[in-house]
Amino acid sequence: MSAKSNESDRSAKLPQDKTARRIHDALGSRSLVLIGLMGAGKSAIGRRLGKRLGLRFVDADKEIEAAAGKTINEIFADHGEAYFRDGERRVIARLLSEGPIVLATGGGAYMNAETRAEISDKGLSIWLKADLDVLMERVSRRDTRPLLKAGDPREIMQRLMGERYPVYAGADITIESRNVPHEIIVEEIVDAIAARLLPHDADSTDDAAPGQ
Numbered sequence: 001m002s003a004k005s006n007e008s009d010r011s012a013k014l015p016q017d018k019t020a021r022r023i024h025d026a027l028g029s030r031s032l033v034l035i036g037l038m039g040a041g042k043s044a045i046g047r048r049l050g051k052r053l054g055l056r057f058v059d060a061d062k063e064i065e066a067a068a069g070k071t072i073n074e075i076f077a078d079h080g081e082a083y084f085r086d087g088e089r090r091v092i093a094r095l096l097s098e099g100p101i102v103l104a105t106g107g108g109a110y111m112n113a114e115t116r117a118e119i120s121d122k123g124l125s126i127w128l129k130a131d132l133d134v135l136m137e138r139v140s141r142r143d144t145r146p147l148l149k150a151g152d153p154r155e156i157m158q159r160l161m162g163e164r165y166p167v168y169a170g171a172d173i174t175i176e177s178r179n180v181p182h183e184i185i186v187e188e189i190v191d192a193i194a195a196r197l198l199p200h201d202a203d204s205t206d207d208a209a210p211g212q
């Protein structure tokens with residue numbers, strides 16, 4: 001692989017518009033951390049959010065697979081969930097020390113208290129909250145989630161919602177993930193980050209049209 005293609009994979013372009021630049025500046029080394037259940041859209045939305053804000057996008061699940069040289073299914077099958085969770089915690093801690101990035105976490109990552117503390121220290125957490133039907137329709141497209149193979153996937157997902165949503169609710173920002181164009185979700189996230197991080201002055205409106 002040439003250095004150039006590697007660079008285009010790993011680095012981010014400078015943000016094009018003023019809101020994006022201001023968010024970039026306000027973040028400093030803090031990262032934007034997407035949390036939510038399987039199928040919530042963390043990877044799909046995270047990639048686009050990174051592009052929108054000129055931040056490198058990293059998918060924790062992919063990093064764990066690269067570090068282990070195995071797929072998540074294989075890690076669960078060969079070593080068990082506890083081993084996966086330990087690797088997940090370490091990989092996320094490393095990635096958060098490399099901020100600012102947009103980080104898509106695995107669905108279970110935020111359930112770990114140490115990881116939650118790291119995220120609150122070095123990032124801004126964004127929960128992509130989706131209802132059961134949306135999640136089930138989306139996860140049915142791929143067979144890559146070992147947790148859903150342990151029984152009836154809908155029942156498992158419902159149980160995970162019950163266990164995890166009260167914890168996810170501690171995120172800094174919550175966005176309803178639904179079947180609208182990805183860009184709409186991205187802009188809602190950008191607006192929520194701007195409302196949280198940027199001073200509310202007249203300058204914060206982006207590309208304001210000149211007076212008529």
Ligand SMILES: Nc1ncnc2c1ncn2[C@@H]1O[C@H](COP(=O)(O)OP(=O)(O)OP(=O)(O)O)[C@@H](O)[C@H]1O
Nearest residue numbers: 037038039040041042043044107138178179180182
């Ligand atoms: N706003 C949206 N509208 C329609 N489809 C979406 C939307 N957001 C995500 N999707 C689709 O849902 C599927 C699951 O999304 P994605 O893989 O990003 O979820 P995830 O949260 O990363 O899940 P996992 O925890 O399993 O990695 C993908 O096919 C993605 O394109």
Ligand SMILES: O=C(O)C1=C[C@@H](O)[C@@H](O)[C@H](O)C1
Nearest residue numbers: 038061072106107108145146
């Ligand atoms: O919700 C979970 O616990 C998981 C979600 C996926 O992203 C993977 O991290 C793994 O399959 C476990």
Ligand SMILES: [Mg+2]
Nearest residue numbers: 042043061104
């Ligand atoms: Mg994902």
